[in-house]
Amino acid sequence: xxxxxxxxxxxxxxxxxxxxxxxxxxxxxxxxxxxxxxxxxxxxxxxxxxxxxxxxxxxxxxxxxxxxxxxxxxxxxxxxxxxxxxxxxxxxxxx
Amino acid sequence: xxxxxxxxxxxxxxxxxxxxxxxxxxxxxxxxxxxxxxxxxxxxxxxxxxxxxxxxxxxxxxxxxxxxxxxxxxxxxxxxxxxxxxxxxxxxxxxxxxxxxxxxxxxxxxxxxxxxxxxxxxxxxxxxxxxxxxxxxxxxxxxx
Numbered sequence: 523x524x525x526x527x528x529x530x531x532x533x534x535x536x537x538x539x540x541x542x543x544x545x546x547x548x549x550x551x552x553x554x555x556x557x558x559x560x561x562x563x564x565x566x567x568x569x570x571x572x573x574x575x576x577x578x579x580x581x582x583x584x585x586x587x588x589x590x591x592x593x594x595x596x597x598x599x600x601x602x603x604x605x606x607x608x609x610x611x612x613x614x615x616x617x
Numbered sequence: 618x619x620x621x622x623x624x625x626x627x628x629x630x631x632x633x634x635x636x637x638x639x640x641x642x643x644x645x646x647x648x649x650x651x652x653x654x655x656x657x658x659x660x661x662x663x664x665x666x667x668x669x670x671x672x673x674x675x676x677x678x679x680x681x682x683x684x685x686x687x688x689x690x691x692x693x694x695x696x697x698x699x700x701x702x703x704x705x706x707x708x709x710x711x712x713x714x715x716x717x718x719x720x721x722x723x724x725x726x727x728x729x730x731x732x733x734x735x736x737x738x739x740x741x742x743x744x745x746x747x748x749x750x751x752x753x754x755x756x757x758x759x760x761x
Contacts, residue, residue, distance in 0.1 A: 543729050
């Protein structure tokens with residue numbers, strides 16, 4: 523159920539923001555906000571998405587967990603930011 | 618292709634552009650215009666932004682960011698020998714996109730998290746997705 527809801531919202535978000543560069547607009551999209559409102563349950567799903575293809579999930583992860591493992595020098599580097607969150611997930615047994 | 622592509626870019630008709638690379642999220646349009654292919658440039662907490670440039674979504678901040686890699690304001694996007702030009706786009710909410718002129722006078726754009734395209738003029742990206750061109754900048758071409 524949660525996976526289906528996440529997939530639908532994520533697909534809407536990707537389709538609507540695919541051509542946007544503004545991370546502010548990308549993360550303000552209604553479907554992105556709804557995903558955040560689903561809370562901790564979607565963490566493994568977001569992390570799986572990140573492992574498949576890095577997208578700007580970092581604000582959502584930060585808002586849901588209250589953590590931010592991304593270092594200042596990693597800003598803008600999607601692969602490095604995704605790797606930082608994967609390390610955080612491993613350290614916190616989220617999978 | 619995104620089913621909303623034509624609605625988002627009504628001037629990008631067949632013949633006005635071609636896909637130049639597969640989609641990737643490794644870099645965005647601002648980085649691509651600056652000549653960078655391993656970062657997403659944006660003045661938010663998860664984007665790269667040049668040091669000492671205000672992290673603001675304003676036209677002035679974006680002009681200042683491009684100035685860090687040698688661009689200065691210019692009048693238009695006319696092809697001039699030895700110069701590389703960029704176009705900055707904005708809408709009511711602020712900057713949205715940047716495109717870069719190629720040596721042959723065509724333009725190149727990275728469309729968000731999606732593909733790179735080569736397009737005939739910078740104007741064909743004007744529309745609901747990116748708003749309109751608000752400034753042109755230029756620098757000495759480095760690939761000669």
